[in-house]
Each structure stands twice: as structure tokens, then as C-alpha cells.
Amino acid sequence: MPAGGLLPLFSSPAGSGLGGGLGGGLGGGRKGSGPAAFRLTEKFVLLLVFSAFITLCFGAIFFLPDSSKLLSGVLFHSSPALQPPADRKPGPGARAEDAADGRARRGEEGAPGDPAAALEDNLARIRENHERALREAKETLQKLPEEIQRDILMEKEKVAQDQLSSRVGFKMLPPVDLAPLVGAIDREPADATIREKREKIKEMMKHAWNNYKRYAWGKNELKPVSKGGHSSSLFGNIQGATIVDALDTLFIMKMKDEFEEAKAWVDENLNFNMNAEVSVFEVNIRFVGGLISAYYLSGEEIFRKKAVELGVKLLPAFHTPSGIPWALLNIKSGIGRNWPWASGGSSILAEFGTLHLEFIHLSYLSGNPIFADKVMNIRTVLNNLEKPQGLYPNYLNPNSGQWAQYHVSVGGLGDSFYEYLLKAWLMSDKTDLQAKKMYFDAIKAIETHLIRKSRNGLTYIAEWKGGLLEHKMGHLTCFAGGMFALGADNAPEGLTQHYLQLGAEIARTCHESYNRTFAKLGPEAFRFDGGVEAIATRQNEKYYILRPEVVETYMYMWRLTHDPKYRKWAWEAVEALEKHCRVKGGYSGLRDVYFHKESYDDVQQSFFLAETLKYLYLIFSDDDLLPLEHWIFNTEAHLLPVLSRDIKKVEVNEK
Ligand code: DMJ
Numbered sequence: 001m002p003a004g005g006l007l008p009l010f011s012s013p014a015g016s017g018l019g020g021g022l023g024g025g026l027g028g029g030r031k032g033s034g035p036a037a038f039r040l041t042e043k044f045v046l047l048l049v050f051s052a053f054i055t056l057c058f059g060a061i062f063f064l065p066d067s068s069k070l071l072s073g074v075l076f077h078s079s080p081a082l083q084p085p086a087d088r089k090p091g092p093g094a095r096a097e098d099a100a101d102g103r104a105r106r107g108e109e110g111a112p113g114d115p116a117a118a119l120e121d122n123l124a125r126i127r128e129n130h131e132r133a134l135r136e137a138k139e140t141l142q143k144l145p146e147e148i149q150r151d152i153l154m155e156k157e158k159v160a161q162d163q164l165s166s167r168v169g170f171k172m173l174p175p176v177d178l179a180p181l182v183g184a185i186d187r188e189p190a191d192a193t194i195r196e197k198r199e200k201i202k203e204m205m206k207h208a209w210n211n212y213k214r215y216a217w218g219k220n221e222l223k224p225v226s227k228g229g230h231s232s233s234l235f236g237n238i239q240g241a242t243i244v245d246a247l248d249t250l251f252i253m254k255m256k257d258e259f260e261e262a263k264a265w266v267d268e269n270l271n272f273n274m275n276a277e278v279s280v281f282e283v284n285i286r287f288v289g290g291l292i293s294a295y296y297l298s299g300e301e302i303f304r305k306k307a308v309e310l311g312v313k314l315l316p317a318f319h320t321p322s323g324i325p326w327a328l329l330n331i332k333s334g335i336g337r338n339w340p341w342a343s344g345g346s347s348i349l350a351e352f353g354t355l356h357l358e359f360i361h362l363s364y365l366s367g368n369p370i371f372a373d374k375v376m377n378i379r380t381v382l383n384n385l386e387k388p389q390g391l392y393p394n395y396l397n398p399n400s401g402q403w404a405q406y407h408v409s410v411g412g413l414g415d416s417f418y419e420y421l422l423k424a425w426l427m428s429d430k431t432d433l434q435a436k437k438m439y440f441d442a443i444k445a446i447e448t449h450l451i452r453k454s455r456n457g458l459t460y461i462a463e464w465k466g467g468l469l470e471h472k473m474g475h476l477t478c479f480a481g482g483m484f485a486l487g488a489d490n491a492p493e494g495l496t497q498h499y500l501q502l503g504a505e506i507a508r509t510c511h512e513s514y515n516r517t518f519a520k521l522g523p524e525a526f527r528f529d530g531g532v533e534a535i536a537t538r539q540n541e542k543y544y545i546l547r548p549e550v551v552e553t554y555m556y557m558w559r560l561t562h563d564p565k566y567r568k569w570a571w572e573a574v575e576a577l578e579k580h581c582r583v584k585g586g587y588s589g590l591r592d593v594y595f596h597k598e599s600y601d602d603v604q605q606s607f608f609l610a611e612t613l614k615y616l617y618l619i620f621s622d623d624d625l626l627p628l629e630h631w632i633f634n635t636e637a638h639l640l641p642v643l644s645r646d647i648k649k650v651e652v653n654e655k
Helices: 007-011 018-028 035-063 068-073 095-103 113-143 143-169 192-216 241-252 256-269 282-298 302-318 354-367 370-384 415-427 433-449 475-486 496-515 549-560 567-579 606-619 645-654
Strands: 222-224 226-232 278-279 328-330 395-397 451-454 460-461 463-467 468-470 472-474 525-527 632-633 639-641
Touching: 018 192, 068 415, 143 302, 192 222, 192 226, 192 241, 192 567, 192 606, 222 241, 241 282, 256 282, 256 302, 278 567, 282 354, 282 606, 282 639, 302 328, 302 354, 302 370, 354 370, 354 415, 354 639, 370 433, 370 645, 415 433, 415 475, 415 632, 433 451, 433 475, 460 496, 472 475, 475 496, 475 549, 496 549, 496 567, 549 567, 549 606, 567 606
Parallel strands: none
Antiparallel strands: 222 226, 278 328, 451 460, 463 468, 472 525, 632 639
């Protein structure tokens, strides 16, 4: 309404002020029918509307939730410069510390806009806030008390995580006392043949890397036959898996230029601020593990910063009633879930049981115990549960905290959980005695219930399904030979020799699984039933995807026994890879290792660079490259230093 239309109301003959106007209107208005009476009614209605409007505005400002924000928005027309620094993000080129200190660059703020539009905007925001508050209140009323309690806890944790994120963003990570690295850089092997072989493996790494760079740079993996990028849903939209997975292999092979270009890519492009649903396990072992390893080897802060940033993103996965994390997590919304195929919505033992090493290091590198707390809680839940025959089933329900299906495997779904128990103990400088006990108890039960010998004397590890054995062993299970040997030294009851022997037997069986194929590379799974031994009988188990587990076991067996057969077997694998998997555009997996002509799967897996080539290279290096007393390999072969007792003493003292 134009302002002139209101003016006569305030100059009515019945009075000169507001009071007079009202009095005149109320006194004679109802009875009269002339133009004067009509004006009084009009006055009354307009006044009523006006005062209702004012009341609404003030009522909203003072009584709606978050009134302080509204006050600053409506009454003070706050410009961005007056808002608290936390509300503003540092712009491109701005120093993060500037934003933290609240020292904003005021010259860049825009001029205040049209006041009417601003008022309209504020009213819209008020309405929206009001509606949201009502909606939330309604939802809360429908919740069970436990759910409300959980929400409060989650909210609290979110605040803690936000604080941690901002510390990472503002480069406020505590200083880390990097112990002098033992054996990160080595000498050339003295023996010329060994030197040549090692050089050949480095050439393989160059071939894999250069082709990835040429055809798939920045993508997760390479398609070596069709020469393009390959994306796996395991990483959501996170990119660069091959770059991060390859970092430490490049470092130990002294491929300095390649390491530098990988580092630059991480610095400029590795991004976790996206709407992506990822596998918590895969992102942890490849990205968090790869970044931590690169940090310890190179001392470059960017790797630590990215590792902690990603670790924080993974924390909401633990928001379950038991604290056993979800398998899949949307790193933007923080919403988690489990694989739809996993028994009754369960989490998987090999997934939630393979976070420990990286999360202990994340706490060390961030100075925040939250990561260690999460994985120690997993440990407590598992330790307290009743175990059928002393075995750990592969499926655990994160809501009830109870086992689901009784399926036990040292291969897929179970494997690296056992590996991480042993390595948690070793990485703690042998102080984590709970991990040691759980490991040795577990492998004792495995030996009793799952390990068998074939008619011709091949030792294998079967799968256990509710008490019945399936006489099948996976390629993944072959890592266990190395694990048994690695733990042998400290085995209880004089069992050192026994476990070393067990490791050797598993290595032999896995070598047989390679030797009995056309490609001399092993199938995904092989069986010991129906008259066969160490051979795949099902078409869908005959593929080889450049996996490392067999050469991983050769590496540990070589280091721990120096029996030359392990170098021989490793070299057979190198020759087979060159003959059957190498293509012009990199290395490809095979669809059928028994078939006399290669059928490529057209994927160069990132773990081929992280693990397979690294283990092969180590087999042809001297033992002083990455000595096992100082370094722990995570399950993706990334390097984590043993955290010495002295470091831990410092931590405890500081607390
Ligand atoms: C790797 O990502 C890791 O070794 C994991 O523990 C199991 N699978 C692959 C390699 O086969």
C-alpha cells in the first residue's frame, strides 16, 4: 500500500493523534453509514492488519528458536563482514589461518541489497526454520528413547569430528617425532643375477605406471587392453586409487620423478569432499594406508593431512549401536549401510577387522584418540563374544552386536582380520598382548577345524560352514602361509618350528595351484574334492586378477628361511606375468588360467602396483630393505612403522 493512503488515518477530525483516531472510530463507526463512518471502519481494519504484522515480526524474532541469528539478520541487516568467522569459508587464495583468526578481507564483501527483498528473504527463512523445527519435534516424539539417546551421541560425535576436520583444514596437526627411517633406502644387491632380476621387476613397474599415466591418469585404474580409465564402485567417486596405491612402491624402487608427479597429483587433485558411497575397508587399506605409508617414507606433510582428512570422513561408519562399523558409507551424508548380500544385514569380519593398524596410526598422526578408540571397541566386542569352537564367523550384526551366519574362512570375508591381530601385536612393539592372545587362540582353532591334508600330502585351509567343511581354498587364503611364518617366532608352547613349517606347507600348496595351470598363475579358488587337488573345477573360479597373496607368502618365507626355492618360485611368477598378462597398454588379469589362449579381463588392478610388484621386488632385494622388525605391511602392502614402546610412553605421560 502506498504511504499516502495511510496518512489520513492519522489526521481524522476526531483527534489529532493515534489515540484520537482510534477513539473516534470506535465511538461512532458501527452506527453511521456516511463516508466518515466508512473511513473509520477502513481505519480500524488497516490498523488491525498493520499491528498484526508488526506483532508477527517481533514475535517471530524473539520467540522462535535461534532468535539471536534472526535478530542479527532482521534488525541489524548483518553484512558478511559482521558474521562470526566460522560461518565464512576462506575463499580461493585466502589463508586458512586468516579465516580462523576472524581476520576477514572486508574489501571483498558485496554491497547490502534492497531492504524490502532482504526482509522478504528473512521472513521466508523464519517460516522455513519454524516448519523444520515442527517437523523435527514431530519426528523426535515418534522415536524410542534409545534412538533419541543414539541421536544425541551421534550429534556430539559429529561436533567432535567437525572440530577435528577443521584442525586438519587449518594445518593444526601436532608435530610428529619421525624416528629415523630404518631401511627405506637400500643398496643394490651384490649378486649380479639377483640385481638383474630386481631391475626387471622395476621395469615392470615402469610399464604399469607409464601406461596408467598415458591412458588413465587420475582415474582409479587402467584398462590396459582398451586403453582407458577403469572405475570401481568400491571407491565411490574418489579418484586416483592407482596413484595412491603406487606411492610407496615408487618410493622404494627409487622412481623419484614418478613419486614427485604422484605427490603433486595428491596435493592438487585428491579430493574427499564429495557425495560418494564408498567401501570403508577398501578406502582404508588403499587410500588411508597408502597415504600414511607415503608420509612415513617421505616426510611430506600433504600425505599426513590427506590421511587424517579421509580418516575423519570414515568415522560416521561407526555410528551403529554396537560400534561395529557399516561396510558402506556415504562420506558426505555420513549415512552407512551394509552390503545387501551380507547375511541379515551383517558387517563382514575381514572388513571391520581390517581397520586397526591404520586407525592406530591415524590417532598417532592426528594426536586424537578417537580413531584408536573406535578400533579398540571393535576388539572389545569381538573379544567378549562367545566363539563357536573358538572360531570367528564372517558375519556380525552391527545392531545386535551378535554373530549372524556361522561361516568361517581364512580367505575372502575373514582373511585380513587374523592378519591384523598378529600385526597389531607386532606394530605395538609387542605390547598389545590382547591381540597376541586372540591371534594365537584363533589360529589354534583354525588348525583344529579348517586345516587339512590332501591324499597326496598337500596342506590346505578349507572353509567351515556351520560345522561342515567345504574343501576349497581361495587365492586370497594363500596369504596365510606368510602370516603363520611371520608369527612363528613368538608362538607359545614351543610351536615356533611348527608354524614355520605350516607356512612352508601352505606356500607349497599355493605354488602347486599355480603350477597346475597353463598360465602358471593360480586360479581364484581351487579344490580338494571329487578326485582333484589344488585345481579349480568351476568355471567362475578359474580367473586370475593379478593378485599378490602367493608372492606375498613367498616374500615372508624367503625373508624368514632364505630357502632359494622361494626366489625360484617368485621368478616363475614374474615370467608368467610377462608371458600371459603383459600387454602393450599395461598388465591385465586373465579370465581362465587353464585356457591355452589368453582371455584378458582388461583391468590393471591398483593392488598389482601396491602389492604384487612390491613383494616381488623385495624378494630380489637384500633383507635390509624394509626389515620386518621395523616395518609392518598393511593388507595392501603399505608400510607402517612399528610404534616403539618409547613413543607410547611419551603419549601416556602427555595424557
Ligand atoms: C587386496 O586389496 C588386499 O590384499 C586385500 O586384503 C585382499 N584383496 C586384495 C588383493 O587380492
